[in-house]
Amino acid sequence: MFENKSSRTELEALGEFGLIKHLTQFINLKNESSVKGVGDDAAVIDYKNKQTVISTDMLVEGVHFDLTYTPLKHLGYKSVTVNLSDIYSMNATPRQILVSIALSNRFSLEAIEELYSGITLACDRYGIDLVGGDTTTSQSGLVINVTAIGEADKKNIVYRDGAKESNLLCVSGDLGGAYVGLQLLEREKKIFKENPGVQPDLEGNDYILERQLKPEARKDLPLIFEGLEITPTAMIDISDGLASEILHICTQSGVGCNLYEEKIPIDPMTFNRAREFNLDPTTCALNGGEDYELLFTVDISHYEKIKDNPDISIIGHISDKNSGCNLVSKSGTVHPLKAQGWDALLKK
Ligand code: ADP
Numbered sequence: 001m002f003e004n005k006s007s008r009t010e011l012e013a014l015g016e017f018g019l020i021k022h023l024t025q026f027i028n029l030k031n032e033s034s035v036k037g038v039g040d041d042a043a044v045i046d047y048k049n050k051q052t053v054i055s056t057d058m059l060v061e062g063v064h065f066d067l068t069y070t071p072l073k074h075l076g077y078k079s080v081t082v083n084l085s086d087i088y089s090m091n092a093t094p095r096q097i098l099v100s101i102a103l104s105n106r107f108s109l110e111a112i113e114e115l116y117s118g119i120t121l122a123c124d125r126y127g128i129d130l131v132g133g134d135t136t137t138s139q140s141g142l143v144i145n146v147t148a149i150g151e152a153d154k155k156n157i158v159y160r161d162g163a164k165e166s167n168l169l170c171v172s173g174d175l176g177g178a179y180v181g182l183q184l185l186e187r188e189k190k191i192f193k194e195n196p197g198v199q200p201d202l203e204g205n206d207y208i209l210e211r212q213l214k215p216e217a218r219k220d221l222p223l224i225f226e227g228l229e230i231t232p233t234a235m236i237d238i239s240d241g242l243a244s245e246i247l248h249i250c251t252q253s254g255v256g257c258n259l260y261e262e263k264i265p266i267d268p269m270t271f272n273r274a275r276e277f278n279l280d281p282t283t284c285a286l287n288g289g290e291d292y293e294l295l296f297t298v299d300i301s302h303y304e305k306i307k308d309n310p311d312i313s314i315i316g317h318i319s320d321k322n323s324g325c326n327l328v329s330k331s332g333t334v335h336p337l338k339a340q341g342w343d344a345l346l347k348k
């Protein structure tokens, strides 16, 4: 892709159109549905008899990411995968993205090339075409907006509002890792600020660091559902924490649920590091967020098909609305499920 340069090239040297041309020069459209990509006033896509699924997300420097510990290549990759996650959570297949960036002269061409190499890597891994975007200036911080577009058969699309009483409540992968990874990065940043000579001690923490810096979207889940001949009744991706997402499904579906603490999947590294930070691992899973796993409900008749699937955990069941949304703790006590957000976590 971009050639390796050790020097710094100012963005002014290229101008807006030069920069767009430079960043998009290696794009080869892969999908039949991508009729027209970068280079006209609008992209053209053709999904024939399918439905179109669209989602967008904005990432703002200082709010959603911190460039002191986020490599730009990872940031580019993550800005794509978090958007694709929203398309997979509809049980749809993403095909195209548009990327809009606001830049200040603080960034060199080489820095933006890094960002785009992460974006391009994600496009290749997920089979997506970058078909357009916008480039503009910012007074200081970096802003990245990605719009993802995908397709699905109408009958396969899964909404948040379809959960039914007695459905199984399920989640892919494991939870809490991204939040604990963030705590580690924030700790090292603090140490570095106080003692600039000290090198960060991040060794042996690859899994949780990747969960935070370079998350993957669950591309495999729609395929697993297809293979098992299952259509979830409701689905959502976990961006804000398990508790918040369960409450979204239950509120929108007009149901209650019982979530069992002992069933929540937590990786051993996440568990151990959380403890070292004096954080409750369950709270990290419930309220940490950014795991980009899929939370879904299925009819109980599918129990046999999913009970031994290594990618899926059954964490509870859907009940009637009047029973409320409950967390059954490991000791058996029942608490109303609350979406506490990050503030509550930090006070622990
Ligand atoms: P307009 O003036 O009509 O907004 P632009 O000059 O902004 O057009 O964009 C020209 C082409 O380059 C369009 O196809 C647009 O989608 C694409 N483009 C602009 N910025 C980016 C970007 N950051 N990444 C990818 N494509 C971009």
Ligand code: MG
Pocket: 133, 134, 135
């Ligand atoms: Mg434009």
